Amino acid sequence: MNADHKIPLMEQELPALDGIEQKLSNPHDSLVKGSTNQTKLSIKNAFSRISHLSVHNVNTALFFIRENWKSGMTQAMMNMPFILNAGNNTGGNPSAAYTSALIGGLINGFFSGSNHSIYAPTWVAAGFNYQIVQKYGYEAVPWVTIMIGLQIYILSHMKWHHLIDFMPNYVIEGYYLGLLFLIANGYIDYAFGLSDMHSNRGFQVYHDRFEMYQEFFRRGDLYYFGASIFIFLLLYFGWKINKDLPLIVLVCLTGLMVGILFPTEKCLKNVYGDVSLKLSFIESGGPHFQPDMWTLIFLFVYAIKMTFYITIQNLLCAKGAEYFTGVKCDHDKEILCVSLTNICAGIFNSIPCCASIRLIILNIRVRNMNRWSSILNGLSVILFYGLFSRYFLQIPLYFVSGILLYSAYMCPTWPYLENAVENQKEINFSQTNYNINHLCILWSY
Template sequence: MFFRPKILDCFSSYNKAQFAKDVLAGLTVGIVALPLAMAFAIASGLKPEAGIFTAIIAGSLISLLGGSRVQIGGPAGAFIVIVYGIVERYGVSNLLIATALSGVFLILMGAFRLGTLVRFIPVAVIIGFTNGIAFLIGLSQIKDFFGLSIEKMPAQFFPAVRTLYQAADTVNLFALAVASGSIALIIFWKLFQDRLGYLRHLPGTVIAMVVATVITTVLELPIDAIGSRFGGIPAGLPHFEWIPMSWSTTQFMVAPALTLALLGAIESLLCARIADGFIHDRHDSNQELMAQGIANIVTPFFSGMPATGTIARTVTNVESGASTPIAGIVHALVLFIIVLFAAPLAKDIPLASLAAILMYVAWNMGEWRKFIDLKQFRLPYRITILSVFALTVVLDLTVAVEVGLLLAFITFIYRISSLSRCEIADAQAYPALANLQGRIDAYRIYGAIFFGAVKLLEKIEANLPTQTLLLDLKNVIYVDSSGMDTIAELAHLCKVRKVNFIICGLDHQPYEIAQRSGFIDQLPNDCLYPDIVSGIEAVTHS
C-alpha cells in the first residue's frame, strides 16, 4: 500500500498491558523532551517555545503517520547548526519557508521510494558530519556555559572562535558554577541511576534543570534565564498563521531546504534502524519519510522548527517499555499539558543549565572513539571521515556531505577496479591449449568490467594475437555500458585485423546488457560459447 502508517498494524493484538506501558513510556519521554526541545530551539537562534511547539505538533504527527512503531520525532541537535545559519543569514520567516519546502522534498523522497537510498551513504560520511555537528553544538554553548557577554554569536566557525576569544574576560562565575554543577549532576545521575530506586526513572537532564532553576531562583543569582532573555513561554499552542511566500524569496530557500531534508532523512532513518534493533521489528522507510515531510510542512504554520527522528528520545521510549506509536502521541500530550499549566515556571530556567544539557547531548551525539581508532582503518576511510568533519566545522554541512560522497565514490571505484583482474589461461589449467600454442590467446577475466576497469581489455587490445582471441567472462559479475563498448571495440578491432574473436561464459547481467546493446546480434554464430572448454574445442576442430 502506498501510504500506510505503522499505527494501523499495531492494534490487532493490542491490550491494556501494552497501553499502560505505552502511557508510562510517553510520560517519561515527554519529561525528557522538555529541556531538550527548549535547548535545541535556543541554540538554533529561536525562542524556546519553538522547540516545544515542534515537539508537540511534529512529534504527534510523526508517531501517528510514521513507519516506525517506537520512533519519537521532534527538534534534534543535528539541526542546530543548519537552523542557526539559516536564521542568521535569511531570518526566521525564511526558515519557516525552508522548513516547509524540506517537508515537500521529504514527501517526494518517500513517494518515489527513495528511503532505502539513504542507507547507501557511507558510514565514514555519517560519522564525519555527525561529529562535526556535535563539535559545533558544543562550541555554540560556550557562550552561555561561561556566561560570556556576547550579543550575538556568528554562525561561521572562525568568526565564532574570534568572538569567544574577544569575550573571554567577561566570564560570569555564577553561570559557570551553575553550568558545571548541572553537567556534574547529569553525569552523576547517569553513573548511579540504577542505585536510585524509583528515582531512576527520572532523567538526569530534567533533574539538573530543576535543581539549577531552584538554586538560581532562591539565591537570586545574576545570570541569564529564559524569562530575562525571551520573556518566558506562552501558555498554549500558537494559532495557525499563513507563511508569506513569494518566488523572489522562496528560490533562495531551495538549497537550505534540501540540506534540511537530506539531514532529516538520514537522522530519522538511522534512528529507525537503531529502534528496529531494540524491538526486533522492521520500519517502513518510505512511510517514515512521508510522515517526516508532513510534520515539517505543518509545524512552520505554528511557528515551529525543523523536526526529525531523535535517537536519544527514541531509545528512552524503547527502554521505558513502548511498543506502539501510542507512546509518541502520549509524549506530545504530556508536553502540551506542561505548556498549558506550567509555562510560567519556565521563565526562571537558567540558560547556563540548558547549555550544560546541550554540552552533554553533543558529547553523547559524537562518535569520538572512531577518531581514536582511525589508525585501524585504511587511508581512504581516514581521509573521508576527517575531511567531512573538517568541512562540516569550517565550511558547511552540504559541502561536507558532497565532498564526502565524492571521496567515498572514488574510493569505491578504486577498490572495485582493483578486484577486477585478467589472467592468461594456460595449458596447465586447460591441457587442450597445449596443441594450440601460437594459434590462440585465451584470457580469463574476473570481477566487473565497468568504466573504472576497462583498462583490462585495453591491455589485451594492445597485444592482439595473429589468429584467435578467446575471452572467458564466466567470472564477470557485472558489465556496464562503458565496459560493453570496450568489448565491442575489441571485437571490431579483431575483425579489422582478421583475428577470430570468441567469447565464452557470457551469462546473467553481462549477457543481458550484451543483448540490449545489440552486441550479440553483431557477432557471428561461431563466436559465442557457454564455457571456455567448448570455446577451445571449437578452435581445435576449426
C-alpha cells in the same frame, strides 16, 4: 504483554464476512464476492497498520503509558533547548518552534513509527529562516515551510531516497563523530552561560573566539563556571553514596528557590525570555504576506535547498537508527512524515523542521514501541512547556550547567554501545533517562 495480541476488535468482524462469502455461491454473485474479499483485505490491512496504536481497554492503555512515558518525556526535554534556540535565532519569538515540536511528535507517532526521534527545528533551519525574516518578515516563513513540505512530498515519488540502503556503516560512523565534534564545539560556551548567540536579540555569531573569552573573564562568568563544577561534584558524589536518592530533584528545587530569592542571579529567563506556548493559524494575526510573482518564485527556489537538506538529514537519522537498533526503518514513511509535518507546521504559523539526530540513542530501548513514545512526547510539550514554563525560567544557569555536565558524564560510551549492539543486548538507560529527564525540564527554559 504484546499489543498485537491484545486487539481482537477488528478481527471479530472477519467471521461475519466469511459467512457472507459462503452464501455467495451463485455465479451471478461473483462480483459481490470479489467486493467482499476486497473488504476483508482492506480490514486486515487496516488492522495491521493500527495494531501498534490501538488501545481498546484500560489495561492496554496503562501498559503503553507505563512503558513509554519516560522515553516520551525524555525526547521532548532533550530537544527543547535546541528547539527554543532555533526559534530564537529565526528572528521571531522562540515559542514559534513549539508548534513544530508538538506537530512533529504527534505525526511521528501516528503515521511513522520510526526508530529515531521526533521531527524538530534545527540550527540549519534557524539560519535559513533568519535570511527569510530579514528580507521579507516573519510572515513569509510559514508559506516557505508549506513549500518545503510540498517539495519533499513531490521528491518522495522519485524514490531516490532508497539509495540510502547502500550506504556503508563506516560512513554513518564518520558522520556522527564529526557531528558530535561540531555540536561540542558550538555549545560549550552556552553550557556555562557565556555566549550571547542564543539570546533573544536574534541570530548572532561570534566571529572572534579570542574576544569571546576576553568577555568571559570581564563579565565574571568564571563564577558560574566554578559553581557549575560544584553542582556536578555534588551530584557525582551523591550518586556514589546513595544511588536511589533523587538528588537531581533536590538540586533542581534548590535552584528554583535560589532563583526566586535572589532575582539578580542570571537565570534561564535571561536567555529565552517569553517561551509560552502559542498556537495560531497562518495569516491569523500580524501583518499579512502579500508577495508578487517574482518573490514567490524566489522563495520557491530558495526553499529547494532546505528541501534537500531536510530529506538527507531525515535519511541519515533513519540509517543511524538502523545501525544502532538493528530495526529496519520504512524510508517511504519517514519521507511522508517529514513532508506532512512541515505542511502542518506552515499551516499553524511555525517554522521548518526535520528529524533530530541527537535522540537516536534514546530509542534503542524503545524500538518498535517508539510510536507511543513519540505521541507522549508531543503531549509532554504541552504539559511541561505550555503550563509550567514560567516557573522553570527561574532556575539559575549554573545549576543547569552542573546538571548538564553530570548527565553527559552518565551517558554510555561509544564502545559500550557498539558492544551492546553486536551482542543484541538490552541496554538499560533507566539511570541516564532519569537524569536527563530532570535536566531537560530545566535547561529547556
